[in-house]
Amino acid sequence: MGRFDNRFAAVTGAGSGNGRAIAEKLLAEGATVAALDLNTAALTEAFGNNPKVLHVECNVANQESAREAMTRVAAEFPRLDALVNNAGIAKFGTFENLSLEEWDQVFSVNSTGPFLVSQAASDLLRKGEKDHTRAIVNITSVEAHIVISSSGHPQIHYNASKGALLQLTRALAVELASSGIRVNAVAPGFIRTPFTSETLKSEAAQKFLLDRTPMGRIGEPEDVANGVAFLASDEASWVTGTTLFVDGGWTVY
Numbered sequence: 001m002g003r004f005d006n007r008f009a010a011v012t013g014a015g016s017g018n019g020r021a022i023a024e025k026l027l028a029e030g031a032t033v034a035a036l037d038l039n040t041a042a043l044t045e046a047f048g049n050n051p052k053v054l055h056v057e058c059n060v061a062n063q064e065s066a067r068e069a070m071t072r073v074a075a076e077f078p079r080l081d082a083l084v085n086n087a088g089i090a091k092f093g094t095f096e097n098l099s100l101e102e103w104d105q106v107f108s109v110n111s112t113g114p115f116l117v118s119q120a121a122s123d124l125l126r127k128g129e130k131d132h133t134r135a136i137v138n139i140t141s142v143e144a145h146i147v148i149s150s151s152g153h154p155q156i157h158y159n160a161s162k163g164a165l166l167q168l169t170r171a172l173a174v175e176l177a178s179s180g181i182r183v184n185a186v187a188p189g190f191i192r193t194p195f196t197s198e199t200l201k202s203e204a205a206q207k208f209l210l211d212r213t214p215m216g217r218i219g220e221p222e223d224v225a226n227g228v229a230f231l232a233s234d235e236a237s238w239v240t241g242t243t244l245f246v247d248g249g250w251t252v253y
C-alpha cells in the first residue's frame with residue numbers, strides 16, 4: 001500500500017530537479033500524476049511513456065495556459081488530491097541595476113504562477129469529500145525567510161517573490177480550510193539541481209554552503225520530495241499554513 005494509492009496529483013515544473021523528484025516520489029507511492037512544464041521535451045525525457053503520467057504543457061505565469069492545463073487534467077482525472085506548485089526561476093542582479101522587466105518575470109513565475117495554477121485547479125481540488133485529504137504544497141525557499149546575499153548573488157526579486165509565495169500559502173490555508181483543502185510550503189535550502197549546477201561548480205561556493213549547513217552536505221531533490229510527500233499525505237491531515245524547512249539546518253544556524 002502506498003500513501004498515494006488511488007490519488008491524483010499535479011506537479012508544476014515536473015521536468016527537472018525538485019519537480020521531477022516530487023513527481024517520481026508521488027508515483028512511487030501510488031499516485032497518478034499530471035506533470036506540468038513549459039518544457040515538454042524534459043517531461044518526455046523524465047517520464048517517457050509511463051501510463052500513470054499525464055504530460056501537460058503549461059506556462060504557470062500565463063492565466064490562459066494555467067486554465068488550459070487544468071482543463072486538460074480535468075478531462076483525464078476525476079479530481080485532484082494534491083497540487084504541488086514547484087515551478088520557479090531565479091535571476092541574479094543588483095538592486096540598482098534590476099529592471100522592472102526582470103522583477104516582473106521572477107514574480108510572474110514564482111508568486112503569480114502558484115496563484116494562477118491553484119485558482120485554475122480549485123474546482124478539481126474541491127471535488128470529493130471535505131475531509132482534508134486534499135492538499136496544495138508550495139515550494140518556497142529558505143530565501144523567503146533569510147537573505148543569502150553574501151554568497152555573491154544578489155537577488156532581491158527572488159527573495160521577495162518567495163516571501164510573497166510564503167504569505168500566499170498562509171492566506172490560502174485559511175481561505176480553503178473550510179473546503180477541506182490544506183495548504184503548506186516546503187522551504188528547501190541549497191539543493192543539487194540544474195538550477196544550482198553552475199554555482200556548485202565553484203569550490204568557494206561549495207565551501208560557503210557547507211560551512212553554513214550543520215548537516216554538512218548539499219541537499220538532494222529527493223530530500224525535498226520526501227517533505228512534499230509528507231505534507232501532501234494524510235499523515236499531515238491536521239497541518240495547514242505551515243512551512244517545512246528541508247535545509248540541513250541552515251536556518252537554525
Ligand SMILES: NC(=O)c1ccc[n+]([C@@H]2O[C@H](COP(=O)([O-])OP(=O)(O)OC[C@H]3O[C@@H](n4cnc5c(N)ncnc54)[C@H](O)[C@@H]3O)[C@@H](O)[C@H]2O)c1
Binds near residue numbers: 188195
Ligand atoms: N535548487 C535549489 O537549491 C532550490 C532551493 C530553494 C528553492 N528551490 C525552488 O525549487 C523549485 C524548483 O527548482 P529546481 O532547482 O528544481 O529548478 P530547475 O530549473 O531544475 O527546474 C525548474 C523546472 O520548472 C520549469 N519551469 C520554469 N518556468 C516555468 C513556467 N513558467 N511554467 C512552467 N514550468 C516552468 C522548467 O522548465 C524546469 O523544468 C523552484 O521553485 C525553486 O525556486 C530550489
